[in-house]
Amino acid sequence: MSVIRKYQFVSPAVKRVSQYLILPVAILVIWQLLSQAGLIKPLILPPPTKVAGAFWELLSSGQLPKHIWISILRVSEGFGLAALVGIVMGIGIGLSRTLDRLTDLVIQVLRPIPPIAWIPLAILWFGIDELSKIYIIFLGAFFPVFVNVIEGIRNTDQRFIEVARILEVPRWKLIRQVVIPGVLPYIMTGLRVSLGVAWMCVVAAELIAANQGVGYLINDARQLSQTDVVLVGMITIGVTGKVMDSMLKRLENRLVGWKISYSGD
Amino acid sequence: MQSPAGSTLVIQNLNKKFKTRENEIIALQDINLNIHQGEFISIVGRSGCGKSTLLRVIAGLENDYEGLVVLGNKQISRPGLDRGMVFQEHRLLPWLKIKDNVAFGLADNLGGEKIRIVQEHINLVGLTGFEKAYPHQLSGGMAQRVAIARALVNRPQVLLLDEPFGALDALTRIQMQQEILRIWEAEKTTMILVTHDIDEAVYLGDRVVVMSSRPGTVKKIVPVALARPRDRSSYDFIQIRKAIYSEFFADAEKPFAYAI
Ligand SMILES: Nc1ncnc2c1ncn2[C@@H]1O[C@H](COP(=O)(O)OP(=O)(O)O)[C@@H](O)[C@H]1O
Numbered sequence: 001m002s003v004i005r006k007y008q009f010v011s012p013a014v015k016r017v018s019q020y021l022i023l024p025v026a027i028l029v030i031w032q033l034l035s036q037a038g039l040i041k042p043l044i045l046p047p048p049t050k051v052a053g054a055f056w057e058l059l060s061s062g063q064l065p066k067h068i069w070i071s072i073l074r075v076s077e078g079f080g081l082a083a084l085v086g087i088v089m090g091i092g093i094g095l096s097r098t099l100d101r102l103t104d105l106v107i108q109v110l111r112p113i114p115p116i117a118w119i120p121l122a123i124l125w126f127g128i129d130e131l132s133k134i135y136i137i138f139l140g141a142f143f144p145v146f147v148n149v150i151e152g153i154r155n156t157d158q159r160f161i162e163v164a165r166i167l168e169v170p171r172w173k174l175i176r177q178v179v180i181p182g183v184l185p186y187i188m189t190g191l192r193v194s195l196g197v198a199w200m201c202v203v204a205a206e207l208i209a210a211n212q213g214v215g216y217l218i219n220d221a222r223q224l225s226q227t228d229v230v231l232v233g234m235i236t237i238g239v240t241g242k243v244m245d246s247m248l249k250r251l252e253n254r255l256v257g258w259k260i261s262y263s264g265d
Numbered sequence: 266m267q268s269p270a271g272s273t274l275v276i277q278n279l280n281k282k283f284k285t286r287e288n289e290i291i292a293l294q295d296i297n298l299n300i301h302q303g304e305f306i307s308i309v310g311r312s313g314c315g316k317s318t319l320l321r322v323i324a325g326l327e328n329d330y331e332g333l334v335v336l337g338n339k340q341i342s343r344p345g346l347d348r349g350m351v352f353q354e355h356r357l358l359p360w361l362k363i364k365d366n367v368a369f370g371l372a373d374n375l376g377g378e379k380i381r382i383v384q385e386h387i388n389l390v391g392l393t394g395f396e397k398a399y400p401h402q403l404s405g406g407m408a409q410r411v412a413i414a415r416a417l418v419n420r421p422q423v424l425l426l427d428e429p430f431g432a433l434d435a436l437t438r439i440q441m442q443q444e445i446l447r448i449w450e451a452e453k454t455t456m457i458l459v460t461h462d463i464d465e466a467v468y469l470g471d472r473v474v475v476m477s478s479r480p481g482t483v484k485k486i487v488p489v490a491l492a493r494p495r496d497r498s499s500y501d502f503i504q505i506r507k508a509i510y511s512e513f514f515a516d517a518e519k520p521f522a523y524a525i
């Protein structure tokens with residue numbers, strides 16, 4: 001091994017970054033070449049250069065920032081509400097068998113209903129504006145956090161509970177110092193899933209009924225056969241979702257840093 | 266309930282069964298043991314002979330038993346601050362700093378007193394300067410010291426130690442044995458230590474309780490009438506070690522290091 005290493009010309013960092021980039025660059029090059037050779041119709045899939053042009057145009061006209069901002073706001077509001085309610089309800093129900101039994105059937109029946117199926121009702125109840133979108137996002141983003149919090153509480157390490165019993169630690173302190181910190185990793189996992197669902201919900205809701213937002217932008221472009229704009233919208237959602245997920249990941253690392261070296265024992 | 270003179274912990278005709286779906290396991294059968302205030306008791310026995318179960322009964326974690334287990338004239342039925350416990354795994358809360366782990370069992374209404382007690386116990390186990398560290402930053406031996414400090418903050422009358430050094434390397438283990446003796450002498454706590462290391466049992470105990478398995482019973486109680494600090498290579502020490510060893514291996518040749 002060491003002999004081989006000696007003769008490497010590229011530094012490991014450069015090598016790693018290029019490994020990340022090989023696939024996307026290859027896709028773009030092949031896509032571009034196939035389009036120029038006339039093998040793909042521009043209406044079906046316009047070449048990357050055309051998509052880039054549309055992106056630049058939408059960016060400089062302020063259209064894209066306006067729509068993506070609206071969607072980000074909707075996601076943040078619906079997701080934030082879902083996170084808050086999901087964590088609070090999850091902890092309450094996770095800690096109390098009575099609350100659990102009281103709510104279980106209703107929750108189990110509501111849970112399998114896809115948020116998209118709520119869109120007609122949401123429009124009837126809340127109209128076509130912000131509130132109906134936020135409601136849909138809330139419904140979709142609520143369950144992953146909620147379910148994960150309960151799972152986390154049920155998985156509280158019994159060995160710690162024994163230590164607390166021996167030391168006669170009062171219940172509220174047990175909840176604060178043992179149960180809640182133990183649930184934190186589950187909350188973060190739930191939040192990251194929820195955020196993904198929130199993006200699905202906002203786009204779906206905007207595709208069906210909206211006059212603003214990336215979902216609307218995509219749907220509008222489809223009707224005008226502007227496939228390049230459709231692609232710009234899709235890629236923008238992908239990138240924004242990824243950025244928001246990375247932010248959550250960083251928060252997770254800060255909050256549950258103790259976990260890094262703990263998994264072994 | 267009257268305990269025999271000088272005894273603080275009295276165990277009489279203790280039986281403990283575990284009922285599983287298929288069968289019933291007799292974990293402890295007819296255990297009789299009187300432990301004096303301030304005594305250091307070692308318990309040795311093969312894995313599965315009921316050592317942990319015995320400690321858990323004394324700790325109050327297992328209350329479904331038959332017989333008498335009396336501490337200071339009170340039958341044990343649940344955990345209490347008069348008993349502390351240290352497990353083989355340190356069981357420190359990974360998200361709390363060392364000082365907060367040590368403070369875990371302290372009541373919150375102690376005010377400034379609390380800080381003093383925590384610091385005192387961190388000093389006692391020789392970890393001054395590590396107050397703000399997290400458990401994952403400590404070695405196994407250090408983590409176990411924190412667990413000992415945590416168990417001692419409420420000044421329990423009895424400290425139960427369930428193979429506390431079993432997972433440590435040989436050199437750290439010897440160091441920890443000396444530490445626990447120092448703490449015992451400073452705190453005058455009654456110590457009940459479970460181990461599968463005969464050398465450790467003899468080095469630490471005033472008496473060594475030898476248990477046999479299936480069902481778990483007390484086979485023999487060996488007094489260790491040796492002055493402290495003890496010399497592990499002295500003739501008397503080795504004789505006692507041999508006697509305990511032969512309780513487990515009737516006539517096989519005796520290896521150099523005695524561990525079960
Ligand atoms: N909670 C339990 N349920 C069923 N059986 C148990 C339980 N705890 C211990 N036992 C059984 O009781 C016996 C004694 O166990 P234990 O006290 O842990 O032994 P030791 O600590 O000496 O290794 C073993 O046979 C074990 O399988």
Ligand SMILES: [Mg+2]
Pocket residue numbers: 316317318427
């Ligand atoms: Mg055991």
